[in-house]
Amino acid sequence: MTVSRAEALRGPAHHRQRADWLAAMPSAEDALRWAESFVTTATAAPGTRRRAAIGPEARRRVAAVSGGQALGGFVVLLAALVVVVQRTSAHDVVWLTTPRLRGVNSPYAHDDRVPLVFRPERRGSLRSLLEHVRDRVAASYATQGFPVRDLWARAGGPQDTGVLVTAAGLHLPVPADDAADLVITIDPVEGGFEVEDRHGLYPVWFADHVVGLVERVLEHLADTGTSVARLDLLDDDEILHQLDTLNATDVPAHTPDDSLAARFRAVAAAAPGAPAVLAGGRTVSYGELHDRAARFAHHLRDDLGLAAGEAVAVLAARTADTLVALWGCLAAGAAYVPIDPRTPADRVARIVGTTKAKALALHSGLLDRVAELPALAVCCVDLQFPAGTAAGPPSAPAWPDSRGGDAAAVITTSGSGGAPRTVVLDHAGLVNVGLDHVTELGLGPGDRYLQFMALSFDGALLDVVMTHLAGAALVLPDERTLADPRRLEDLMAEHAVTATTITPSYLTHLDPARPADLRVLISAAEPANAADLTAYAARGVAVYNGYGPTEACVNTTLHRVDPRRAYRAVPIGRPRANKQVYVLHRDRNLLPRHVIGEIAISGRGVASGYVGDREESARRFVPHPFRPDQGPLHLTGDLGAWDEHGELVFAGRRDEQVKIRGFRVEPAEVANALRAHERVEDAVVVADAARGVLVAFVRGPGAHGPKNDEVLARELGDHLARTLPPHLVPAAVHGVDAFPTTEHGKVDRRALMEVHARRMAERSVGEPANPLESRLAEVWAEVLGLSVVGVEEDFFRLGGDSIRLIQAVHAAQRAGIGLRTSDVIRHRTVRALARGVARYTDGAGS
Structure with a gap:
């Protein structure tokens, strides 16, 4: 019996499918931007397509596991690709998208692409991974065309990921408006891969690299009981290169018993x-x-x-x-x-x-x-x-x-x-x-x-x-x-x-x-x-x-x-x-x-x-x-x-630790110090990477609202200054009723920084009284990375430090203001500084 689209959207099956898709919904962090997982000295030109293929032995293994069926072969190659993505991107959730399958009837015709969201056990077996990929593919295509992207958008979730996978002869054409930056076309019969870098984000060697890793995964199909976590994606030569060649650092002259x-x-x-x-x-x-x-x-x-x-x-x-x-x-x-x-x-x-x-x-x-x-x-x-x-030399120590x-x-x-x-x-x-x-x-x-x-x-x-x-x-x-x-x-x-x-x-x-x-x-x-x-x-x-x-x-x-x-x-x-x-x-x-x-x-x-x-x-x-x-x-x-020269390239942190003024900073330490204050019930500290400063958010009685921020910042700033070194004192403190959370219940730091941006824009600032104050305020705003600086705001409480102090002095000198670093240290607001330097600044107040 044929079910109409209207009936499908009203029936109990629709509600079950809706619940299933909501349960499968990834977080915004799960959107795969695979290019960010690699370092390279050169990327391909936008629109570059490269082809690579697995070898005959790997194709034989795929055929043996898939029974020679095209869809089965696609699932096996897709499972190997999921392993490679999970290993190389540090994503526990692997979220890909595909076009709809050809020749499959569905009561839904809303979406022309199908999300594939995989959550394999990191320490599970290769067999369990293959079964997980098979089951998720089957469940996803069974409701292809379901309005998943709209559903996730209404639930506050993401809509697009960065990698689209398609199979020659199995899928409909790739939608022209798809947001993916990488399209991988798999030929499940010949074991071929075509990799299209739509925006020129990926290394020129990317296709060969990925297919080589896929082939390494396929080598383990003979023993599907192997733990995925133990799969070795490196060949023997590469292992020896990393363990021995790159680490050939022995210097016997530096003895381990030196004093x-x-x-x-x-x-x-x-x-x-x-x-x-x-x-x-x-x-x-x-x-x-x-x-x-x-x-x-x-x-x-x-x-x-x-x-x-x-x-x-x-x-x-x-x-x-x-x-x-x-x-x-x-x-x-x-x-x-x-x-x-x-x-x-x-x-x-x-x-x-x-x-x-x-x-x-x-x-x-x-x-x-x-x-x-x-x-x-x-x-x-x-x-x-x-x-x-x-004094003569002391006697030899005993x-x-x-x-x-x-x-x-x-x-x-x-x-x-x-x-x-x-x-x-x-x-x-x-x-x-x-x-x-x-x-x-x-x-x-x-x-x-x-x-x-x-x-x-x-x-x-x-x-x-x-x-x-x-x-x-x-x-x-x-x-x-x-x-x-x-x-x-x-x-x-x-x-x-x-x-x-x-x-x-x-x-x-x-x-x-x-x-x-x-x-x-x-x-x-x-x-x-x-x-x-x-x-x-x-x-x-x-x-x-x-x-x-x-x-x-x-x-x-x-x-x-x-x-x-x-x-x-x-x-x-x-x-x-x-x-x-x-x-x-x-x-x-x-x-x-x-x-x-x-x-x-x-x-x-x-x-x-x-x-x-x-x-x-x-x-x-x-x-x-x-x-x-x-x-x-x-x-x-x-x-x-x-990198390709055998040298290490730094790529940031895997946790919240940041560098402030060259010092390692753990925001959790600052939050812990804030919680010790009687007005603070809880605290979250976030690094403003663009400005190189810390921003604190506190929850407590009477702490909420931008009107309280100035008083709160002064009080808590004084408290922190008594317990922490200067580089750990936040440049701004905001009171909140509650900390916003992501769909997975974690503190939403991105939303907190939006609160920070809004509060900084809404704060009350004193207007310059003369051209000198106006020029100094512009200089401070540029150096501190702020849209505006009030004439009574403290340079150092706004995030100023020794480096920004030097930048401010140089910028002022370029603007024709005779300024020294000691002037800013002594006069910490625009108004006080303008008064202090007026006596030797040409044109002060004019």
């Missing part, structure tokens, strides 16, 4: 008169630095009774005294714990508690902080072990040097569990990475290395170690000099700086032609700017892009920039001495080249876990699946892929 203290003592003994530090108008020789560090070490061991391996907290000001404390800690066999001097007291207390620090070292200029900090033995380095003293596996430094980073993560770096790891850089960069006693990174930052530890192991001099600028790129360029010229590591966001403000003596430049801590790096490389500077998490001892890979190469993205390079790098699927399988996965690191200097956090340690430090002798494998959470 930093012994290495530094040998350098100082060889050239005691050579300059070790240039800071504050003084030159500190290696002899003086070693002498002061040794006396500090004796004080720790003999006077304070520190035992080997105990920790010393150091407020790491930008002075030579911090380096005395560093080398003194290492000479004493203690662990050096650097802390930013601006760190709030509560956070200092937490770091001291986690590391069990027994003493606190600082410069006399920070003595006013002692009263608010934990009760520890205090060492005022510059007063107790002053510069320029002619304690043995630290061994390679002993703790050298303890670094604290932001943590996802709401508390900071604490990582121990050992002597062997730091010696290894330091000597590797000395060799690669060609550092020697004649070099002058600019110390740009804050001394509390893990990258600064590498800068100091490599400089002093090379017998070179460390040039240490003060905060005022760093705040002005022109001053820094003058300092680099004055001291004939030959090498440095600088963040990309600061480097863009320097003139590539000015540091005349510069021969080595490393860009690190943020994604590199290709134009800036090639500008330096073009004039003969050896330019590197570096990468490495704290957990892997600061640096893991380096890429040497080639000025002749046109970069889409600057790679982060290959693994360095005695370290191994892998790109893994979530099931910890090696991924094919070009496919984005999680970066995992093992080898010399990789930590064994986080101090005091066994749960997170177990999740991020796992048994090594390839080289058990290398210790644990660190799962970084960073994403990357091997």
Whole structure:
């Protein structure tokens, strides 16, 4: 009996089918944009079609499983494609679309395409996958033409995905208005694939690559009981290439029992008169630095009774005294714990508690902080072990040097569990990475290395170690000099700086032609700017892009920039001495080249876990699946892929962690700190990637509404400033009644950012009173990435930081306003700044 369309739309079967399609509805995140899963140096032209085919043995296997039927063959090849998509895209849900089948009657004629939504078990068998694909295909085509896209749209779901699959002779023509960016046409009889890249998004080699992976899946059809998670998509040559060739990094000269203290003592003994530090108008020789560090070490061991391996907290000001404390800690066999001097007291207390620090070292200029900090033995380095003293060398220490596996430094980073993560770096790891850089960069006693990174930052530890192991001099600028790129360029010229590591966001403000003596430049801590790096490389500077998490001892890979190469993205390079790098699927399988996965690191200097956090340690430090002798494998959470040159390309994060001002930031830590406030019941913190700032959303009594945002932001900002370092304080705080959720019940961060954009546009802003205020407000808005800035709004509360401060000053100077960085620090609003600079700004108020 034939059922009319009207009857079908009213009958009970329609309601069942409606319920089935709603149950199958994917989320917006499930829309497959497969091109985003690969890295490449070149994409195909729009409309490119390429053909590839599986081999005869694979065709035989398909025919045996499908019974020689075209539709069965299509299902088998489609199942193999689903495996490839799931493995290479990190999608648990694989959502494809197809045209309708030919010759199949349906009471529906609304849609001319059929969604295919697959949810295979990640650890299920190949047999269960084949059955799942068969069943979903059958169920979907049984109601082809059903108004699925309209149904999903009314339910608030997505309508289109990025990949359409069709079979020659089985399906109707591809709809002309289909939104897919990739069309794959399968010939189930001949095993052929035609891949059409409609918009030029995919690599030129994509068709051959995908068909090769499909063929690897089909090799396992002889044993369909095999777990899909264990299917190996790489052939033996590729496995050996990734395990051995790319990771051929053994350097026996860097022994695992090296001691930093012994290495530094040998350098100082060889050239005691050579300059070790240039800071504050003084030159500190290696002899003086070693002498002061040794006396500090004796004080720790003999006077304070520190035992080997105990920790010393150091407020790491930008002075030579911090380096005395560093080398003194290492000479004493203690662990050096650097802390930013601006760190709030509560956070200092937490770091001291986690590391069990027994003493606190600082410069006399920070003595006013002692009263608010934990009760520890205090060492005022510059007063107790002053510069320029002619005291003879102390007697040889009665304690043995630290061994390679002993703790050298303890670094604290932001943590996802709401508390900071604490990582121990050992002597062997730091010696290894330091000597590797000395060799690669060609550092020697004649070099002058600019110390740009804050001394509390893990990258600064590498800068100091490599400089002093090379017998070179460390040039240490003060905060005022760093705040002005022109001053820094003058300092680099004055001291004939030959090498440095600088963040990309600061480097863009320097003139590539000015540091005349510069021969080595490393860009690190943020994604590199290709134009800036090639500008330096073009004039003969050896330019590197570096990468490495704290957990892997600061640096893991380096890429040497080639000025002749046109970069889409600057790679982060290959693994360095005695370290191994892998790109893994979530099931910890090696991924094919070009496919984005999680970066995992093992080898010399990789930590064994986080101090005091066994749960997170177990999740991020796992048994090594390839080289058990290398210790644990660190799962970084960073994403990357091997490119065609065998180098790693960074591709973001797999979790919510972001970089703010070069620091790793876990929004969960900030949310946890907000929840500690009495007015906050719950909090969500989201990164505004475009502006590089954090935005907080809080729920609590009286917190809702844009009128309360200003008061709330001030109150909670003050609260966070007492507990978190500056880079963790959000640029905006919004009160909400409830957090919006996705169709799967997760917090909808995209919707929250729409609230943020709306509130920022609706906020009350004071109008400029004169042309100078108007010009300054325009400059601030441009630099801060806002549509408008009020004349009474605080530059730093709006997301201003040291880099944006420099940008604002330069933009103001280009606009004819004579401005200095110190002016903005002193006058934090447009109105106050206009009044403050009017006396020396030409045309102020005119």
